[in-house]
Amino acid sequence: xxxxxxxxxxxxxxxxxxxxxxxxxxxxxxxxxxxxxxxxxxxxxxxxxxxxxxxxxxxxxxxxxxxxxxxxxxxxxxxxxxxxxxxxxxxxxxxxxxxxxxxxxxxxxxxxxxxxxx
Amino acid sequence: xxxxxxxxxxxxxxxxxxxxxxxxxxxxxxxxxxxxxxxxxxxxxxxxxxxxxxxxxxxxxxxxxxxxxxxxxxxxxxxxxxxxxxxxxxxxxxxxx
Numbered sequence: 001x002x003x004x005x006x007x008x009x010x011x012x013x014x015x016x017x018x019x020x021x022x023x024x025x026x027x028x029x030x031x032x033x034x035x036x037x038x039x040x041x042x043x044x045x046x047x048x049x050x051x052x053x054x055x056x057x058x059x060x061x062x063x064x065x066x067x068x069x070x071x072x073x074x075x076x077x078x079x080x081x082x083x084x085x086x087x088x089x090x091x092x093x094x095x096x097x098x099x100x101x102x103x104x105x106x107x108x109x110x111x112x113x114x115x116x117x118x
Numbered sequence: 119x120x121x122x123x124x125x126x127x128x129x130x131x132x133x134x135x136x137x138x139x140x141x142x143x144x145x146x147x148x149x150x151x152x153x154x155x156x157x158x159x160x161x162x163x164x165x166x167x168x169x170x171x172x173x174x175x176x177x178x179x180x181x182x183x184x185x186x187x188x189x190x191x192x193x194x195x196x197x198x199x200x201x202x203x204x205x206x207x208x209x210x211x212x213x214x215x
Contacts, residue, residue: 012192019138020147027148027192067142067170097172 022074044083051086060093068092123209126182130156131215134184134207142170145211148191149184153215158183160206167208179208 010029014020040048054060068089072080080088094100126132136151144166159182164175188201195201 013194014148015191015193016136016148016151018136018147018150024146026146061169061172063142063166063169064172066144070142 021070022077023070040083043087047083047087047090050090054090059097059099060090064093065089123180124212124214125180125209126156126159126212126214128156128159132156132182132184132212133215135211135213137211141167143167143211145207146205149186149205149207152186152190154184154186154190156182157185157204165208179210181206181208182212184212 010031012027014027051060051065055062065086066089069077069085071092072085072088076088077085091100091105095102095105131153132155133153134145134149134151137145138150159180162178162180165177165179166175169175183204184207186203186205187199188197188203189195189199191203
């Protein structure tokens with residue numbers, strides 16, 4: 001893509017030419033910004049509350065949350081909504097720190113899935 | 119809080135390092151290797167690149183606000199030549215230009 005073509009597409013080419021990670025999106029086309037207001041789903045509010053409480057108790061830091069969000073793969077990162085990213089990151093951090101165990105989380109998810117099917 | 123990196127003062131010209139380390143960092147591709155001017159010495163804080171892995175972030179890092187000309191960052195910038203971008207960068211990303 002030439003510089004002029006990329007500009008028409010909404011993308012600015014960097015002069016630095018430095019490599020970027022998939023979450024480093026400065027200068028890339030982003031499309032129109034949705035400025036409409038909308039209410040959050042219950043799970044989104046709960047995710048927000050969990051992050052707030054775990055941060056207040058110093059169980060996690062914002063820098064850890066950001067690092068965990070960045071560890072999502074490129075496609076997963078692009079597809080996930082704001083709170084999906086938080087939820088992925090929170091799960092990863094709580095597993096790393098031993099607050100959750102892999103088997104405990106799997107068992108609980110299986111229990112909830114079974115409950116939903118009843 | 120102490121810091122080990124070179125200290126800069128307001129008005130200094132600095133070049134952002136062309137580093138691409140593993141782990142977490144928040145220095146975007148578009149400023150790496152580019153030259154700007156220190157406009158504010160914000161303060162010294164625990165190193166966020168260490169905090170990201172649950173460590174204490176000591177020794178602290180000095181955070182600077184650095185101003186770049188937009189035309190120095192983008193190949194086809196069509197706005198005013200006077201347009202600038204301010205970004206906060208930690209001392210270990212900056213060399214004297």
